[in-house]
Amino acid sequence: MSSKRIAVIAHDGKKAEMVAFIKDHVDYFDGVEIIATGTTGKHAENAGLRVDAKLSGPLGGDAQIASDLVEGKVDAVIFFRDPLGKHPHEPDVLMLLRLCDVHNIPLATNPASALFVLKGIIDGV
Numbered sequence: 295m296s297s298k299r300i301a302v303i304a305h306d307g308k309k310a311e312m313v314a315f316i317k318d319h320v321d322y323f324d325g326v327e328i329i330a331t332g333t334t335g336k337h338a339e340n341a342g343l344r345v346d347a348k349l350s351g352p353l354g355g356d357a358q359i360a361s362d363l364v365e366g367k368v369d370a371v372i373f374f375r376d377p378l379g380k381h382p383h384e385p386d387v388l389m390l391l392r393l394c395d396v397h398n399i400p401l402a403t404n405p406a407s408a409l410f411v412l413k414g415i416i417d418g419v
Contacts, residue, residue, distance in 0.1 A: 331355030
């Protein structure tokens with residue numbers, strides 16, 4: 295795969311933070327193929343990025359991204375999770391996180407780690 299593919303996902307309480315992160319680091323996303331769950335993808339598109347949007351998380355978007363991940367079609371996952379909220383699709387979220395570990399895929403769950411992962415993936419560090 296020639297270009298990098300990064301999945302971006304955010305729980306509802308973290309979508310604004312994800313949009314701010316993308317806007318603040320839009321240069322790093324230049325030339326990157328972005329895949330996202332439905333609503334997060336719409337927010338990324340509103341920030342001016344092209345996105346391969348899947349279903350929303352509760353409708354199976356997390357599982358769709360996990361499927362791409364196990365097929366070697368994802369280079370990193372940025373998932374801004376809301377650790378204080380309840381999420382009906384938590385089993386899907388945990389499955390995605392587990393698969394990142396199983397397949398050795400870089401995973402960031404907050405802006406600080408996301409920046410390190412993004413720089414590492416893009417700069418080849």
